[in-house]
Amino acid sequence: MRHLRQLLKVFPAIAAALFGLQQIGAYPIAPGLDLGFDWESLTVKGQRVLALSSDSGNMECWIWLRLRCKEAGGITAKLSDETPLEVLTGRTSDGKTWNVEIFKKGGPRQAKFLWASGTKLYLVHDRESMQGAAIEDWEIHTASGKHDSRTREIWRRTWFGLSLVLLAGIVAGTFLKKEAPPRLAPTPERFIAMAIEGMEGSSDEETEKLQTLLKEVVLEGARAEDALVAVAGGNLVLWFKARRQFLDRLDHLLETILFYRRRL
Secondary structure, X not given: OHHHHHHHHOHHHHHHHHHHHHHHOOOOOOOXXXXXXXXXXXXXXXXEEEEEEOOOOOEEEEEEEEEEOOOOOOOEEEEOOOOEEEEEEEEOOOOOEEEEEEEEOOOOOXXXXXXXXXXXXXXXXXXXXXXXXXXXXXXXXXXXXXXXXXXXXXXXXXXXXXXXXXXXXXXXXXXXXXXXXXXXXXXXXXXXXXXXXXXXOOOHHHHHHHHHHHHHHHHOOOOHHHHHHHHHOOOHHXXXXXXXXXXXXXXXXXXXXXXXXXXX
């Protein structure tokens, strides 16, 4: 027990160093933009589509996908506001997947198109060979020269999970420093509050609104609609962004807890 206590006491220094390096950009622990990319299979106006979405706001970009399906030739792409896009497809070397590039209609290959906030990107594939199609890998290249990808998303998720483990170590180490009883235990509410306080928006103002909104809804039990009006004037984009980031953190916390539980 004494060795465990000493080990936990060094957690704050380790966590502070890692968080500090991440914040000042000296070492990109979780690199890349977080564009909040997601996809799902839908039926829109009688057509079967893969619906791509992003919660990053307006951006100019082109997209690469690795699509698993029998045949991807002839698919078309458009935004949900009916803006048409150019699609270039080609079978990969394994013969089971397809490279798909999506870029501006009428422009050169990989020309960037405007993906407006709140719009979805539809890959139209109303054909039997595309039933059950799935996106196995993806990259989004923006006008700023930076990009996001599935690999970076996985690494960010891993980093979030590690952050929560370090966070738990910090709290445990803080309590174990006090040798005299009673020894206070961290509460689930405190873990949730610390997770919320570690979330960030695209600006200081958005960060404050995002954290305040989640504290009122999650910790104080306020209705999401009421809190959203009071904090952000009913800005649904902020709510979806806050909700997505918070659920991701909770998922990783639960996965980490279950991982250690299975050891017992």
